[in-house]
Amino acid sequence: MKLLLTSGGVTNASIRSALDHLLGKPVAECHALVVPTAQWGHPMCGPTSVQGLVAADDRSQQHLSGLGWASLGVLELTALPSIGERRWLPWVRAADVLLVDGGDATYLCHWMRESGLAELLPSLRDTVWVGVSAGSMVMAPRIGNLFVEWPSAPDDRTLGVVDFSIFPHLDAFPTNTMATAQRWADEIGVPAYAIDEQTAIVVVEGAVEVVSEGTWRKFG
Numbered sequence: 001m002k003l004l005l006t007s008g009g010v011t012n013a014s015i016r017s018a019l020d021h022l023l024g025k026p027v028a029e030c031h032a033l034v035v036p037t038a039q040w041g042h043p044m045c046g047p048t049s050v051q052g053l054v055a056a057d058d059r060s061q062q063h064l065s066g067l068g069w070a071s072l073g074v075l076e077l078t079a080l081p082s083i084g085e086r087r088w089l090p091w092v093r094a095a096d097v098l099l100v101d102g103g104d105a106t107y108l109c110h111w112m113r114e115s116g117l118a119e120l121l122p123s124l125r126d127t128v129w130v131g132v133s134a135g136s137m138v139m140a141p142r143i144g145n146l147f148v149e150w151p152s153a154p155d156d157r158t159l160g161v162v163d164f165s166i167f168p169h170l171d172a173f174p175t176n177t178m179a180t181a182q183r184w185a186d187e188i189g190v191p192a193y194a195i196d197e198q199t200a201i202v203v204v205e206g207a208v209e210v211v212s213e214g215t216w217r218k219f220g
Helices: 013-023 037-041 047-055 077-083 085-094 105-115 117-123 178-188
Strands: 002-006 031-035 071-074 097-100 128-132 165-167 192-195 199-204 207-212 216-219
Touching: 002 013, 013 128, 013 199, 013 207, 031 085, 037 077, 037 105, 077 085, 077 105, 085 117, 105 117, 165 178, 178 192, 178 216, 192 199, 192 207, 207 216
Parallel strands: 002 128, 031 071, 031 097, 097 128, 165 192
Antiparallel strands: 002 199, 192 216, 199 207
């Protein structure tokens, strides 16, 4: 699987160029599935934010689901265990890209495992994963207690697909300062990146590249 791990989506020309390169063909020819599941685990999200994501008619979604995909479907992970792999597996394999939105990364991790999607990831070699916030953080080994909002989370561990953690939304909120990111990184115990809304991390076959028109920092 090819990873485009972002804080705010495809927000500038450099990140868009990276996306185009990963896809290998125009966005207008690519079939996307949007995954809103992480939003249900975060207290700041709910029906309104999910509606904007899946309808792609909100200006805030121009950087993810509103990019002009050939088709846009919804993959709700909480539903998958009740319908079985025979039904949903062909949908995932037919998709060029999975657009995985933010929310709570531990909740998303839980449902990726429960649904079977986490186990499937290694076989999706040509599929592009575009993560936003928690949709990127879930690929890390840990997210840090600072970012755990789901009350049922056993701890801050996530999938560990990559060997680094991500501090998103740098300077986007008053609490998300570089000083806060430094304290978070000191506690988390693994290599880590702080990224703003104009930055993405590209991972292909283990090779990591930062693409940015904004501010970022690597720790450890």
